[in-house]
Amino acid sequence: MHHIFVIEDDLKLAKLIHKFLLKQGYTVDLFNTVQTYYDHECTFLPTLIICDVMLPDGNGFALIEQLKNNHNCPVIFLTALDSVQSQIKGLELGAYDYLVKPIKPELLLAKIKNIINQRIIPDELQQDLSVDTNKRDAKFLNTWLGLNESEFEIISFLANNAPQTVSRELLFKQVIGREYDGLDRAIDLKISRLRKKLKELFSDKEASLDIKSVRGKGYSLDITKS
Incomplete structure (x- = not known):
């Protein structure tokens, strides 16, 4: 959205x-x-x-x-x-x-x-990550992530706002479509599953893509290179 x-x-x-x-x-x-x-x-x-x-x-x-x-x-x-x-x-x-x-x-x-x-992903990510709004998927290190709809919303929203940290409230409303009540863990569960998928995809690669939790602030995309 x-x-x-x-x-x-x-x-x-x-x-x-x-x-x-x-x-x-x-x-x-x-x-x-x-x-x-x-x-x-x-x-x-x-x-x-x-x-x-x-x-x-x-x-x-x-x-x-x-x-x-x-x-x-x-x-x-x-x-x-x-x-x-x-x-x-x-x-x-x-x-x-x-x-x-x-x-x-x-x-x-x-x-x-x-x-x-044609939204330009910030310099910190654009060499490794591309987001295709038509396919509703993203590619990291030339590997398609195979995202479902909510996973695509998470990745594209975090990418478009990088390097800023996105609050849980804003990410929840963007992906889930309603106000965050302070208790609902739906977005955390989706992020947990997405992190697992990303870890499996890039466990043997020269770089990894992850979603970093920033305590008290929210989430941001993180690329780690070996």
Whole structure:
């Protein structure tokens, strides 16, 4: 399940994007101001952020640095500012793409899918691990892992957020699909089984892939080379 942040002050447009993305199977957090973004309590880590440039209490050009610091995911601008200078500035600030309003919902969806499918795994992992969102599987050291749906969600979510540690609460909600109540061990059981599978796959290899428990913080992917 992919989660998208939409930061857009045009309420009509924001609701249309929100409704459209929900129908396409995404989950969405919608923010109409910079302050509502800052005030929100994170329940999902975003896979992608769509941000307007002209906001009532700030602008996306100023906000993007904070977005990139807070979330290890692509940011795209969706704005009415159509000058070449604005587009160049947005891309130079680190936006993954710059889209000019108005845009057809089908084109926006195609852009989103393309960006998510080409999601770059961080440098710490990309030499050894690749995640295929179409096959819903991952490959480590040229060996396919043969993941089931929940195992794929775990690996891809941890990979996309590496090297950050992902909390049990966020991973639970991402994979299980409901809020963590502090007692349910469903995610721990899935991780335990996945760890066993990974250990068996790479016990005789020059490197191993594991899911590391970080006490009091959550989980992260770990590659150990002999």
